[in-house]
Amino acid sequence: VTFTDPDGVSGSPVTGTIRTRCDPPLGSGTTYYVSTTGSDTNPGTETAPFATMQKAANAAVAGSTVLVKAGTYSGGITIPVSGTDSNYITFMPFGSDVVTIDGSTNHFIITDRSYIRIKGFRFSRSTGSSISISGPSAHDIIIEDSTFDDPAIGGGYGESALRVQS
Numbered sequence: 001v002t003f004t005d006p007d008g009v010s011g012s013p014v015t016g017t018i019r020t021r022c023d024p025p026l027g028s029g030t031t032y033y034v035s036t037t038g039s040d041t042n043p044g045t046e047t048a049p050f051a052t053m054q055k056a057a058n059a060a061v062a063g064s065t066v067l068v069k070a071g072t073y074s075g076g077i078t079i080p081v082s083g084t085d086s087n088y089i090t091f092m093p094f095g096s097d098v099v100t101i102d103g104s105t106n107h108f109i110i111t112d113r114s115y116i117r118i119k120g121f122r123f124s125r126s127t128g129s130s131i132s133i134s135g136p137s138a139h140d141i142i143i144e145d146s147t148f149d150d151p152a153i154g155g156g157y158g159e160s161a162l163r164v165q166s
Contacts, residue, residue, distance in 0.1 A: 027087040029063025032056040033094065036071035053077045053091070053101075062115070063087030070097035075107030075126065083115030085140070092119040100124055112137040117144070124149040133164045 034056050038049035049069065050056050054077050056066040062083045068091065083089040091108075093099040099121050101107045106128045110116055112135030123130035123146060130148050133141050 026065050026090055027063030027083065029061060029065070029087060030059075031065045031067060032059055033067050033069065034073070035069040036073070057091075060089050062089065064089050066091045067094040068092070068097070068099045068121075069094045070099060072100045072102050074103065075101045075123075075130075076109070077101075077107065078109045078111075079113050079116055082113045083117075085115060088115045088117045088140075088142070090117040090119065091121075092117075093121065098122065101130075103127070106130070106132040108132070110138060110141060111135045114139045114141070116140075117142040118146065119143075120145045122147045122149065 032044035033046045033049035034044070034051070034053050035049040036051070038044075038051040040051050040055040042048040042050055044050045044056060044059055050059075053066065053068060053073055056068075057077050057079055060066060060079075061081060064083075066089075070093070079089070081089070101121055101123050103125045107123050107126055108118060108131045110131070110133045114137065118131065119142070131143060
């Protein structure tokens, strides 16, 4: 690994240890689907998807994967259960779909939950924290490949793209 300083600072060579994490594979449980054209009375299958990410979160258990089809969704998604070390609960877009979670106080709310992965979303216009992680039991939360646009437009205390509090 080569380190460079864009400001042109030079000196002794920099050495260090880089530890990469081994991404856990998708869980072995049920895959649920969400689409803007779905219905929360549907079973959450690919051909009969849910309409909201909250409905999928409520159905998910350890090992579940929630695949969200292209579109813009509202936030305020509370994760009600934890995954396990070998079966994360994963939320991610379907294939290469672009998924935006737009406006709300907090887009994802994770309180005292663990083994949750949130991957590949675009978070926009949160008036609170785009992702709020709190509680002494919260651990092993993976947020990856996501974009945060205009986080905390309200500008109040504690508002940010990502809030972590024990």
